[in-house]
Structure formats: C-alpha cells, structure tokens
Amino acid sequence: MTAAAHTRAEREANLRSAFDQREHERQAVAAHYEHSPEIFSLVLDSRLAYATGVYEHAGEDLETAQARKYARIAAKLDIRPGQRVLDVGCGWGSNLLYLAQHSEGVFQGITLSAQQREEALRRARAWGVADRVQIDVCHVEDLKLRPESFDAVLFSGSIVHMHNRPAVHEMVGELLKPGGRVLISDCYFPVQPRGDRDSAATEYIFVEALGYCRLIGLAEELQLMERAGLDILHVEDLTRHYAQTLAHWIDNVRKHRKTIDAMAPGFAAVLQQYMTVARMSFARRTALEYMILATKGAPTVDPGAWPIAQKGGRS
Amino acid sequence: MEGTSESDLILARVRALIAESVRQPASAIPLDARVDGSELGIDSLGLIKLMVRIEETFDITMPDLAAPGAAPFGSVREVAALVAREVAARQAGGAQ
Numbered sequence: 087m088t089a090a091a092h093t094r095a096e097r098e099a100n101l102r103s104a105f106d107q108r109e110h111e112r113q114a115v116a117a118h119y120e121h122s123p124e125i126f127s128l129v130l131d132s133r134l135a136y137a138t139g140v141y142e143h144a145g146e147d148l149e150t151a152q153a154r155k156y157a158r159i160a161a162k163l164d165i166r167p168g169q170r171v172l173d174v175g176c177g178w179g180s181n182l183l184y185l186a187q188h189s190e191g192v193f194q195g196i197t198l199s200a201q202q203r204e205e206a207l208r209r210a211r212a213w214g215v216a217d218r219v220q221i222d223v224c225h226v227e228d229l230k231l232r233p234e235s236f237d238a239v240l241f242s243g244s245i246v247h248m249h250n251r252p253a254v255h256e257m258v259g260e261l262l263k264p265g266g267r268v269l270i271s272d273c274y275f276p277v278q279p280r281g282d283r284d285s286a287a288t289e290y291i292f293v294e295a296l297g298y299c300r301l302i303g304l305a306e307e308l309q310l311m312e313r314a315g316l317d318i319l320h321v322e323d324l325t326r327h328y329a330q331t332l333a334h335w336i337d338n339v340r341k342h343r344k345t346i347d348a349m350a351p352g353f354a355a356v357l358q359q360y361m362t363v364a365r366m367s368f369a370r371r372t373a374l375e376y377m378i379l380a381t382k383g384a385p386t387v388d389p390g391a392w393p394i395a396q397k398g399g400r401s
Numbered sequence: 402m403e404g405t406s407e408s409d410l411i412l413a414r415v416r417a418l419i420a421e422s423v424r425q426p427a428s429a430i431p432l433d434a435r436v437d438g439s440e441l442g443i444d445s446l447g448l449i450k451l452m453v454r455i456e457e458t459f460d461i462t463m464p465d466l467a468a469p470g471a472a473p474f475g476s477v478r479e480v481a482a483l484v485a486r487e488v489a490a491r492q493a494g495g496a497q
Contacts, residue, residue, distance in 0.1 A: 287446040329467060340462060355453050362449045362466060369467035 092275055092283050095293050096300055099249045107249050108225050112198055114297030115247045119199035121350055123178055128342040129335050129357065134178040134205075137243035137271055138328035138375055148334040151327070156184040159240070162320070162379050163267050164387050165189035169237035172196075172261065174226050174254075175244020179206030179219075182240075186215040191237075195221040196229065226254055233260045239268045246272045246299050251310055259314030264383040268316060271324070271377040275301045281372040287363045295360035304376055316380040320389040325368050328375040332365035411459075411488065412481040418458060419443075419477060422451050430477060437474040448474060455480075461487035 091097040099107050126134055131152040139151025140158055159181055165171055167190035173182040176195030183206065186193050193215075197203055203221045210216040226248055239258050248254050258268050275283070282288070292299035308318055339346065339358045346354040367373040379389070412432070420427040423441055434440040437448055452463045461484065474480060 285446070286444050287449070290446050333465070333467075340456065343457065355450075355457065358453050358456075359446075359449050362452070363446065366445075366449075366467045 092279075092301060093288060093292060094284055095289070095298060096249070099298070099300070104227075104250060104253075108227050111247060111249065111298050112225055114293075116198040116297070118296050119177070119197070120201050121353060123201060123205040125346050125349055125353065126178070128345060129338040131180075133180040133184060135180040135242070136177050137180075138324050138331045140324065141327050141330050144330070148331065148338075151331065151334075152180075156181060158377075159242070159269060159271070160185055160188050162269055162377075162387065163238045163240065165191035165238060168192065170194070170235065171238045171240065172231075172236045173240045173242075175241060175247065176202070176206060176221060177243070178202050179209050179221070181242050182206065182219065182221075183209055183213060183215060185240075186210070186219055187213060191218070193219045195219070196224040196226065197221065198223065198225060226257070229257065231261055234263045236261050237263055237266050239266070241268075241270045241272065243272060245270055245307075246301060247297070249298065249300050251300070251302065251307065252313075255310040255314040255316070258311075259316055259382065262316075262382040265386045266382045267319075267385075267387065268311070268380050268382075269378065270307070272375070273299075273301055273328075274304045274307065274374045274376055276371065276374055277303045277305065280370070281367075291360045291363045295356055301373065304374065304378075307378065311378070311380050316382055317385070318378065318380050319385055319387065320377075320379040320392075322377050324375040324377055325371055325373075329365050329368040332361050332368065336361050336365065408481070408485045411485045412478065414458065415455065415481040415484055416477055418451060418454050419480075422447055422454070432478045433476050435474070435476055436480050455484060459484055459488050459491075461491055463487070 091100055102110060123134065126136070130136060131149050133152065133156070135152045135155065138155065139148060140154045141151045163171070163185065165185055169191045171185060171191050171193050173193065173195040176182045176197050179195065182193050182195045185191060195206065200223050203223050206221050207216065210219040227250060239261060245254065262268065304321070311318065336358055339354055339361065343354045368375060416430050416432065417427050419436060419441065420430050423443060430441065436443060443451065449466065452466065456463055
C-alpha cells in the first residue's frame with residue numbers, strides 16, 4: 087500500500103524503485119548527521135537528543151526537559167534484565183545509552199551516519215556500557231534479523247526519514263517477541279491540510295536541510311502498525327513541547343554561531359533557518375508531534391495505570 | 402548628527418540585505434514597502450532567511466516569529482529602525 091504523497095519530495099520518492107529510494111535516503115539523510123558531533127553538542131542537551139523534550143513548566147531548561155523525556159521513554163519501554171532492544175536511527179546514542187545505563191538490557195542501534203556511530207560508541211565506552219551495546223551503519227530496510235528476536239524497538243525522530251513505512255512496520259511486527267513494545271516519537275501532518283505543503287519552507291526543511299522527510303497522518307501510521315499485527319497502547323501529543331525545544335536549540339545556535347560557522351561554514355544559518363520553520367510549524371500546529379507506544383500481543387505495560395495529574399482539589 | 406548617520410547606515414545595510422534576498426538592486430527596494438507584503442515578493446522562507454542574515458550581520462536577536470501575534474516585519478524603514486534599536490541595546494549592554 088502506498089499512502090498518498092503530501093509533498094513534491096514524496097511524489098519523487100514514489101517514482102523511484104525501492105532500491106533507489108533506499109540509496110537516496112542513505113546519502114541524503116546521512117549528510118545532515120555527518121556534521122561534527124561537536125557542532126550538535128553546542129546546540130543540543132548533553133546526551134545529544136535530536137528530538138523533543140518534555141516540559142512541565144514554560145521556564146524549564148533543555149537539559150531538564152530531555153532528562154524527563156529519557157525517563158518517560160524508559161518507563162514506557164520497561165526494559166527487563168537481558169531483554170533485547172533495537173534503536174532504529176539511534177543518532178549519537180541519546181536514548182540507547184540512557185536505556186543501557188538504566189536497565190540491564192542488551193542494545194543494538196543503527197544509523198546512516200558513521201560519525202554518529204563513532205560518537206555513540208565512544209560514549210558507550212566512556213559510560214561503561216559498551217559490552218551491551220552494538221551499533222551499525224545500516225539502512226533499516228537492510229536489517230537481517232531473526233523473527234521474534236527483540237523485546238523493544240525504538241524510533242525517536244527517525245521514522246520521518248523512512249519513505250517505505252509499510253515495510254518498516256512489517257519488519258517491526260515480525261521482529262518483536264510476543265509482549266514486545268515499539269515506541270515512535272515523531273512528526274505528523276494534520277489530516278486536514280493547514281498551510282501549503284509544497285511551499286518553499288516545507289521543501290527547505292524536508293529536503294535541503296534534512297535530506298528526506300516524509301510526514302504522514304497519525305492515523306495512517308497507526309493503521310500501518312495495526313496491519314503489522316501491533317496493538318496501539320498509548321499516543322500523546324508533544325507538539326507544544328517541540329516548539330519549546332526548538333526555541334532552546336535556536337538560542338544555542340545564536341550563542342555559538344561563530345564557532346559553528348568556523349567548523350562548517352554556513353551550517354549555523356541552515357540550522358537556525360530549518361529550526362525556525364519547524365518551530366513555527368509546531369507553534370501554529372501545521373505539523374504535529376506525537377509519541378506512540380504499541381505492543382505485539384498482550385501488553386507488559388499498562389498505560390491505564392499511569393498517573394495523570396488531577397485538577398485542583400477534586401479527587 | 403552622529404545618531405542619524407548610524408541609523409542611516411543601518412537602513413542602507415538592511416535595504417541591501419533585502420535587495421540581495423530578492424536579487425534586485427537596492428534602488429529597486431522602496432523604503433516604505435512592507436517586507437512581508439506582496440510588493441517585494443518575499444515568501445515565509447525568504448523572511449526567515451532574511452531574519453537570520455540580519456541577525457548574523459548585526460550580531461543581534463530579532464523578535465520570535467513563532468510568538469503569538471508576532472509581527473516583526475513592517476516596512477523596510479521599520480525593520481531598519483528595529484535593527485537600530487537592537488544594535489543600540491547590544492552596544493549599551495556590551496558597555497556595561
């Protein structure tokens with residue numbers, strides 16, 4: 087099944103063979119992330135999450151919001167000793183290494199960027215978890231893994247780069263053991279279009295800055311997951327939180343503009359420009375950020391039991 | 402007057418940046434044209450790129466485009482006046 091294309095880049099992707107699209111993603115997506123981790127360390131939190139944080143208050147700093155997000159993902163995935171976890175698009179290892187440090191699981195990550203792999207492995211060694219961490223440079227559709235061999239699969243800010251979503255979800259459905267969990271944190275288009283999806287701004291962020299992005303509707307993603315045999319457990323909106331995260335990143339780009347430009351001429355402007363487009367999109371809700379949790383078979387976590395803060399006084 | 406010449410320089414520089422962004426000579430940019438209006442033909446991405454160029458050039462922070470009701474882009478003259486205020490604020494801050 088090919089979902090309707092929303093942008094010019096998607097229509098072009100639909101004209102390519104699956105092989106050619108995979109090669110396109112391998113090169114176009116990796117280019118952004120191949121910039122020095124030193125640059126991203128000036129812009130992101132200390133663990134280098136390139137995804138939204140979770141804010142309880144407007145004035146909170148980036149580090150606090152990202153720490154809350156790591157803990158939230160850890161609680162949702164609930165990794166038990168010896169369980170096997172796959173992080174698809176693991177970046178510089180932000181979530182993967184946090185989970186490795188806060189569980190006794192065994193971790194496999196993939197990224198399209200050799201620079202990201204190297205930095206993630208360097209951190210794994212420095213933090214004493216390298217014996218439980220494997221990271222490969224690999225496209226998700228090239229993974230050759232045994233069916234029912236993983237307890238959890240994570241996509242944080244990565245599935246948006248993957249055009250062939252049905253294949254990705256089918257793979258996850260096969261890969262998970264019964265009771266396994268999959269968590270996706272990413273960006274979606276509202277079903278009723280708001281704003282021009284073929285605008286120069288959309289093209290800039292999806293193609294020029296980030297190589298290849300495919301935003302679909304939340305319901306489309308959920309349906310593909312269900313078709314792959316997964317049950318949706320929990321979905322939460324983090325759109326406002328991403329707008330806030332981007333504001334922190336943009337301020338950090340401003341603060342370090344000269345240093346970034348000395349390392350990669352022109353890249354500070356690219357970062358500030360695409361981040362501003364993204365921030366405006368989330369602020370106006372022309373793009374939406376969701377965190378999705380699904381399970382294969384009977385769930386081992388129970389979202390119904392998760393606390394929701396009560397409004398003043400009533401119990 | 403010293404203050405006048407400083408703000409004239411800023412106006413000329415802002416006008417030149419806008420002219421670059423629409424690939425026109427500076428003389429083709431009317432000072433009373435709205436920067437975000439149809440007269441100059443700068444789209445939303447063009448405005449963001451222009452804002453970043455202005456921030457780089459003058460080492461200032463422009464108002465947050467994503468803030469509710471934000472409208473930092475009036476006429477060329479008004480944008481230049483805003484830049485001049487931000488430059489003055491930076492210089493005052495730097496002197497402390």
